[in-house]
Amino acid sequence: MSAILEVAILDIKPGLASEFETAFKEASTIIASMSGYISHQLQRCLETESRYMLLVSWEKLEDRTVGFRQSSQYQKWASLLHNFYDPFPRVEHYETVIYSN
Known part of the structure; x- marks a missing residue:
């Protein structure tokens, strides 16, 4: 079974990239x-x-959608990062169809 790739485009409020x-x-x-x-x-x-792109590899989709999103750790993640986004990012998940090295 292949990993799930989470992709999010993060648009950061002007002047806050370093922070x-x-x-x-x-x-x-x-x-x-x-x-x-x-x-x-x-x-x-x-x-x-x-603009940034965040790529996260997970073993399975539920590790992200349930395990991470419904955890207390996610609340800490959100408190650290969510105030930087404008607009709030769209997050999508992908599975490998074709892979070449």
């Missing part, structure tokens, strides 16, 4: 401690200064 990155470093320890977590990446957009 967001600092808060995300702390939040990273929260998500990395969750059951079913595999890995994550935060990437900064080159064309749009205040």
Whole structure:
């Protein structure tokens, strides 16, 4: 069974990118401690200064939608990060169809 890839485009309020990155470093320890977590990446957009892409690999969708989202750790994650977003990000989940190395 292949991993589930969570993808979120994060638009950060103007002038808060540096603060967001600092808060995300702390939040990273929260998500990395969750059951079913595999890995994550935060990437900064080159064309749009205040846009980031968050990629999180989970063993299965429920690890994210139930295990993480319904946990007390998620509340801490939200308190660290949600005030930076405008608009609030859309989160989607993907499964591998074709993989090439």
